Amino acid sequence: MIPFNKPYLTGKETDYITDAVASGKISGNGKYTKMCQDFFEKKFGFKKTLLTTSCTDALEMAAILINLEEGDEVIMPSYTFVSTSNAFVLRGAKIVFADSLPNHPNMDCSKLESLITPNTKAIVPVHYAGVSCDMDVIMELAKAHNLFVVEDAAQAIDSYYTGKDGIKKALGSIGHLAAFSFHETKNIISGEGGMLAINDEQFIDRAEIIWEKGTNRSAFFRGEVDKYGWVDIGSSFLPSEIIAAFLWAQLENxxxxxxxxxxxxxxxxxxxxxxxxxxxxxxxxxxxxxxxxxxxxxxxxxxxxxxxxxxxxxxxxxxxxxxxxxxxxxxxxxxxxxxxxxxxxxxxxxxxxxxxxxxxxxxxxxxxxxxxx
Structure with missing residues (x-):
């Protein structure tokens, strides 16, 4: 049988998982988490990255970070996985669906401006099959109408966009925020897993708090505060070191x-x-x-x-x-x-x-x- 997908193992996954277990630190935000996040920031130019348990979680974090409220509108393609919409519906948003291009499932950026209203809060381009949407058009619209851009880059690891300025940029590094997937059907995998990429510095500190269940726990462990507590909304978005260790073996290859x-x-x-x-x-x-x-x-x-x-x-x-x-x-x-x-x-x-x-x-x-x- 030739299946649709078969996860590829490099051979180092179980070695690194064993190392993570032996370290006594397996709950998350340990050595392998930091190694993976540093890799992405250096290779692709993201200002800050946070591993998550799924791309869905990364999208949900993005929806919290842009302060979505009941009645806000979010523009996104209709031809996408349900997680793209769910993350914003959970915050009370109204989804305004854009049509695809005639010759590609990516949304037709030439029609986006007609969908913008006073209630529009964000545009969520989905880079279907790892192929970039026309990000110049999207970012220009976002700037003109004071909107946030959250790239759904679930399928877009190691893919790029070259804009009118001739500069090649990694997908996920262009919008204010971006979400990636390391599900077993993706190029680079950790079984389940994802990542939030943060490109607008205003979101960095709060993203870490939301990631840590609404607490400033990470700042406490860095010695930046003398105690930590509940300072914002959040959830348990960060993955275990076992997932990060598996991912590291993939990133090496x-x-x-x-x-x-x-x-x-x-x-x-x-x-x-x-x-x-x-x-x-x-x-x-x-x-x-x-x-x-x-x-x-x-x-x-x-x-x-x-x-x-x-x-x-x-x-x-x-x-x-x-x-x-x-x-x-x-x-x-x-x-x-x-x-x-x-x-x-x-x-x-x-x-x-x-x-x-x-x-x-x-x-x-x-x-x-x-x-x-």
């Missing part, structure tokens, strides 16, 4: 993992090009301003019937592709809260997008041969 994944992606792209054209199927588009991080290879079928046929044929060969997402604006929970706008591109991706297997140890040639056959 980031370049190797990325090289292999991007090679698989390129093989799909090159070898499926003729097949796709002859079957009216679209392959992924990478805009000039974006890079490809090898997170996902998807195809856009001409209709839901064709997609179903491809899924069934591949499953007969014991290969398992998957489709997602179901448009959030038409979901059972939010359909009666949506403002009624039709989002045709989002609905089209719901019916036609199919993700092919992509993981480190994948025999990509076998999958390509099966598809072409």
């Amino acid at each position: 980031l370049e190797k993992i990325q090289s292999v994944r991007k090679s698989h992606w390129e093989n799909y792209k090159i070898q499926l090009e003729n097949w796709a054209k002859s079957n009216e199927i679209e392959l992924p588009l990478i805009p000039n301003y974006a890079t490809n991080n090898g997170h996902m290879f998807f195809i856009k079928c001409k209709n839901v019937e064709q997609r179903t046929q491809i899924i069934n044929k591949l499953k007969e060969k014991n290969t398992h592709p998957v489709f997602h997402y179901i448009s959030l604006h038409s979901s059972p929970y939010y359909s009666d809260k949506h403002d009624g706008r039709i989002l045709p591109n989002t609905d089209n991706f719901t019916d036609t997008l199919l993700r092919l297997p992509l993981f480190y140890e994948l025999d990509v040639q076998t999958v390509i041969n099966q598809i072409v056959e």
Whole structure:
């Protein structure tokens, strides 16, 4: 069987977990947490990072940090995972869904300004498949309307955006805040796990307090205060040292993992090009301003019937592709809260997008041969 995903282990994960356990410090914010956070800050230029137990937690922290209140509006794509919306709905926000681009699931930034109202508090771009949204447009709108930008970079580790200034910036380093995922389906994993990246210094001190259950505990352990207590709202967002130790083994092998994944992606792209054209199927588009991080290879079928046929044929060969997402604006929970706008591109991706297997140890040639056959 060729599964959709298979977690890759570097071989050092259990060694570092054993070391963390032997240290007697396994509850979190220890040696491995600090090593991981330092790695991200130095490599990608984030001002401050905090590991979390999930990307969902990182998004929830972001919603708290921007002081969302009942009735505030948050603009985000409808074609995304439910966590993107849930984090802000939990704070009482109204979600205003943006449509996707015609040729990519990322939200259509040219239509965003028409969605902004006096109640808009934030824009949440989702870098689908690790491919950047047009961040210049988003940041200019945010500045003009005094909005916060929270990047959902769950799929976007080690991916970049080049703006009009010609400077290449890591995704997650551009908005005021950003959230990453290290779920086992991502490029770099820790089973479950995530990270909040903070790029606006006004949020750094408070983020650490929210991360530590609303206390100034971290400041106390650094000797900055003589006692710690409850000073803000928060929750138990930080992961154990066991999760951080696992993640560290992955980060040591980031370049190797990325090289292999991007090679698989390129093989799909090159070898499926003729097949796709002859079957009216679209392959992924990478805009000039974006890079490809090898997170996902998807195809856009001409209709839901064709997609179903491809899924069934591949499953007969014991290969398992998957489709997602179901448009959030038409979901059972939010359909009666949506403002009624039709989002045709989002609905089209719901019916036609199919993700092919992509993981480190994948025999990509076998999958390509099966598809072409």
